Amino acid sequence: MADPRPPAVALEGIAKKFGPVVALRDVSLTVAEGEFACFLGPSGCGKTTLLRIVAGLERQNAGVVRLAGRDVSRLPPGERSYGIVFQSYALFPNLTVARNVAYGLEARRAARARVAARVDELLDLVHLRAHRDRYPAQLSGGEQQRVALARALAPSPTLLLLDEPLSARDARVRVALRHEIKTLQRRLGLTTIMVTHDQEEALTMADRIVVMHDGAVEQIGTPQEIYDAPSSLFVARFVGHMNFLPATSLGPGESRVADLRLRHRPVAPDAGGAVTLAIRPEDVVLGPAAREAANRGPARVAALQFLGGYTRVTLELAGVPGRPIDCDVAAGALPEAGVKEGGEVVAALPPDRLRAYPGAPPAR
């Protein structure tokens, strides 16, 4: 990319430890202007610490933070020009909605009329103008979050930081809020970093996902890339639902699972060792379509789980006991596949969908 402008956020070799515990080891990444990036990972992977280092609320042991090309590593939080929404929202309970939103503006000694105008503008943006004189405790969880957003956006930051903003909500509210945040971010074209442990949230909202594990970056990519081509066993397990089969490598593109020889996407390291094959439930082929396909084998239907739009079929591959694999079949395709609980079927694992990773599969 021949973009003359520096990236909105550039992290170079960030390392952080709390006492002897290493929280981040040499993390480097960039976020382009206007991009919605997600730091995704399980709790304790360092994603929140990384966000707080960007914000200047936590201080790194090594590394440089650049915002729009400017080295802000030693600047206090208030001089970094970002807005932040915390997991708890941290709305000031003793101030009204309008006063909360005005909080960052009043400190800048802006004229009262201009503050009021800006507050109204933001409350319109989040559709809360009618609630301007209410206290946070009088709002629903979703409304509280929109106030927190408006407060963060009021001083016109160039970067928006979101720390697990949706994790405390119930599922239905969460989906609505996801959409709302994403729409707002698009409309404002605001560079945004969101921290989340919810892979579904990351997949639906982010332009780019930074998968983190154990203080380091595992993979960076678009949601599609992360989902389709997880670069490591960890990412494969963490993002989306994935079946794993322990296998023995017979060559770069072929492995053996029990009596089955399976072709798959090539795995770079040595042949002959233990590998793990991985395939998504929706990629497993069942019934008539599988009879002529490569990588097929007989299987027994161990369980059926009706999930609305599709049915999750749990299969025991012949010769691979104790390692059932799930297979998602669209509701309409179920009769055709001839699947019955306890019945026999033919299953195929398409070679271009089957990935291999070095090492044994993760414990179930």
Place this chain on the structure above:
Amino acid sequence: MSRRGRSGASAAIPDAVVGLRTDAEQWLRWALLALYAGFLYAFVLAPMVQVAWRSLLDGEGGFVALANYLRYFRTPAIAASITNSLVVSSAAMVVTVVLAFVYAYALTRVRLPGRGAFRLLAMLPIFAPSLVQGIAFVYVFGNNGVFTRLTGVNIGVYGAKGIVMAEVFYCFPHAMLILVAALSAADARLYDAAATLGASRLRTFRTVTLPSVRYGVMSACFVVFTLVITDFGIPKVIGGKYSVMATEIYNQVIGQQNFTMGATVSVVLLVPALLAFLVDRLVQRRQYALVTSAARPLVPGGGGAARWALLVYCTAVAAAVVGIYAVIVTSSLVARWPYDFSPTLRHYTFDTIGGYTPLLNSVEVAALTAVAGTLITFGGAYLVERCRSPFNGALYMLSILPVSIPGMVLGLAYIFTFNAPDSPLNRLYGTLAILVVSNVVHYFTVPFLTATTALKQMDPEFESVGASMGVRFYRTVWRVTVPIALPAIVGIGMYFFLNAMVTLSAVVFLVAPGTELAAVAVLLLDDAGETAQATAMSVLIILIGLGVRTAHAVALRGVTRRTQAWRTGPSGPPARG
């Protein structure tokens, strides 16, 4: 966005963090922390070191190592004060906690009529100096007490018996408050489970109630033990020849001008108080999460026959407390208790001590203590809790240490520290200011912990939000932290005021001509045989305390309605992850 590669994970990470540029705000934070540390050093640490040091010197200032301690332990008359202190403190502890437990149980677990009134009446002793209880018992059971005269039976109130009886009343509200809190935090589900399993009432009490309140009971025990062993007023007026450590310090310092022996006894007195404090901290640490958020509050039951027994019991206890104060009020209003009951107000002229100066001084000192104490404890708690520095652990320990320093010891330490010609702070000596400081330090710990708790309950990200928008931290404190913590802050001020009105031990060594205090006046008047004036002064102290407390309750209701409107909402604050 692109990934820039990931070098070896084992790359050495420096220990130091990349420091933020130090701005004016950070300098201010450090300056305030240094100021707070300086306060704790000058008024807590240095004086205590002084006391310990002086106990190792002889009267002329020569170093004698442990000679003073050996003399203390080898002089039977003085050494007896140790066992005496332990005996009365243990006895008063057991009696008070048992009595208060039954009372608190009745208030929380049984649907008793007039629970609010019972609770209020039992609180009365909080508003009076401890020695008032002693005076009342002398009035009733003393050689010329009404009981003694009416029945001809002299129970021998002067000595251990009288001290324990008076201390029980003095400590009762403190124990009751702790036990009410412990008994209120009950999980009804456990009782339902016990009932469905067919447990008898006694078994339920033994297997559910007692285990759930055991930390509260322990805490009450420690508090009462510490209160008694450090109390000076009651043994002074009713102890007679029965010497306890607190009175021994007084005798050595005031009676014999033997400051080194005073220091020696002080250091020894520190030991049990410090031990009680340490064990209590350990116990408290395990207390958390006994009642989870899923618990269902227990609704007081009918109680059946037990209810009537408890009603009789509570009435008896409340009547005894009221009786004590009736004796005090009456004796101050009659010509000569118990010989001449003709009403008079002449005891209220305080002719022997120069009128109302001590009382006005007390009010002034109490008000200043409330203001300064609230400012310092809340500010200190904020700095320790929210401003990162390598010294916060030490500052926290120093902040909670004062609770284990007996008032007498603190007073003596202040004499050593501030009545020295080479002390930079010796101008404080003999002023109201030193009384304010000693009160603030003497009662420091509870408000400090209250403030810390209030701050801990607050979202730690409030400051982060402010910081992210470039709002100065003191602005966020003023706009958000203080308003949210206002009920706790007002409570802290009240605590300081009430205690400063009634305390004796911390100030008895520090009053000077012109800075007499009401509680000290009670002691001196009683000593001088002007007991009616002593009780009159006590009545005024109590009335002021009650008046301020009532005004506070009324004002708080008004203030709450205006500034705390946000507390009432249809939904609670957001759940934290």
